[in-house]
Amino acid sequence: DYVFVTCYSDARDLKNLKRHLICVDRHNGNIAWSKTFSSDATEVRGPTFGTGHGYASHTPVSDGERIYVLFGSSGVRAFDMKGKELWRQAVGSENAAMCGSAASPILYKDLLIVTAGAESESIRALDKKTGEELWKAEGSSLSRCYCTPTIVKNAAGIDELVISVPYEVWGLNIQNGKLRWYAETNVDTNSCPSLVTQDDIVYVIGGRGGGRAAIRAGGKDDVTNSHVLWSTRGGSYVPSPILHRGHLYWVNDRGIVNCVDAKTGEEVTKKRIEGQFYASAVLVGDRLYLVSRFGGTFVLSATPELNELARNRLTDDSDFSASPAVSDGQFILRSDRFLYCIQAE
Numbered sequence: 001d002y003v004f005v006t007c008y009s010d011a012r013d014l015k016n017l018k019r020h021l022i023c024v025d026r027h028n029g030n031i032a033w034s035k036t037f038s039s040d041a042t043e044v045r046g047p048t049f050g051t052g053h054g055y056a057s058h059t060p061v062s063d064g065e066r067i068y069v070l071f072g073s074s075g076v077r078a079f080d081m082k083g084k085e086l087w088r089q090a091v092g093s094e095n096a097a098m099c100g101s102a103a104s105p106i107l108y109k110d111l112l113i114v115t116a117g118a119e120s121e122s123i124r125a126l127d128k129k130t131g132e133e134l135w136k137a138e139g140s141s142l143s144r145c146y147c148t149p150t151i152v153k154n155a156a157g158i159d160e161l162v163i164s165v166p167y168e169v170w171g172l173n174i175q176n177g178k179l180r181w182y183a184e185t186n187v188d189t190n191s192c193p194s195l196v197t198q199d200d201i202v203y204v205i206g207g208r209g210g211g212r213a214a215i216r217a218g219g220k221d222d223v224t225n226s227h228v229l230w231s232t233r234g235g236s237y238v239p240s241p242i243l244h245r246g247h248l249y250w251v252n253d254r255g256i257v258n259c260v261d262a263k264t265g266e267e268v269t270k271k272r273i274e275g276q277f278y279a280s281a282v283l284v285g286d287r288l289y290l291v292s293r294f295g296g297t298f299v300l301s302a303t304p305e306l307n308e309l310a311r312n313r314l315t316d317d318s319d320f321s322a323s324p325a326v327s328d329g330q331f332i333l334r335s336d337r338f339l340y341c342i343q344a345e
Helices: 140-144
Strands: 002-009 018-025 031-038 066-070 076-080 085-089 106-108 111-116 122-127 133-138 150-153 159-165 168-173 179-184 196-198 201-206 211-216 228-233 242-244 247-251 256-261 267-272 282-284 287-291 297-301 308-312 325-327 330-334 339-343
Touching: 002 339, 066 111, 076 111, 106 150, 140 159, 150 196, 159 201, 179 228, 196 242, 201 247, 242 282, 282 325
Parallel strands: none
Antiparallel strands: 002 018, 018 031, 066 076, 076 085, 106 111, 111 122, 122 133, 150 159, 159 168, 168 179, 196 201, 201 211, 211 228, 242 247, 247 256, 256 267, 282 287, 287 297, 297 308, 325 330, 330 339
């Protein structure tokens, strides 16, 4: 019944930066409650091209009883459904990443998994009820990682935590954070898109130059030769992919829509649409919805033909860089200024 969003204000002077968690009634759009927090640590940002996503890029995650939010160098906070703060936990304030912080926390059983790449070049597991740190895995490659981690079950039936970093995919023991295996990829410079999985196969795209690969989960140490099913150039720098009926689909930040055969990695279709894209595609039925930053939403068939079915525009010139959410026939869309709920009559 509620939509949770994060945002920020007073960013001109980072000493006064404030972050907000807002709970919106999804039935009428009224704000049910909101919380405002001053920064516990001063954020640092690199060149101007690294400021585009702001200071509240992390999507909250909820188990229906609590809401968990990563606020960069100000750490992780947990709230009940009425907005009462239950605990907070620091995850570092090193500001190691030149483009800020972006990866979202995920839940696994009683664990809250947090990628604190910008904050401390680490991944951490917290007790979701208390915030106690249960393990921490460190690696310098995480300073260039903006990727939300994913859970995959390997062929032995064991759940593994997988994440993309520049030039590699890592498979971690989710119980203690130890590295089980890694595989080399062509994801260069930065890793932004999230991984997608099917059965025990992990699909990765990303990098400024661009790379893509399919990797079978499991194994030990370097599994590049044994577990990489295919690997080639060409990917997406920011938006994450969709896996649907044997094909991978994504739009890159320059408006190139790709359809790739998931078995071989070979390109099936490439199509240009107008606009710049930071939001990831969402799949609804047999349609792909691609939200551009300033040019509206494109609706394409989720087939290799990529037929354009519609293009929807709002009378709104704000920045739509966030991926939309879909629930119960409603399309929840946010910009840097507004929140929309769209539903067919």
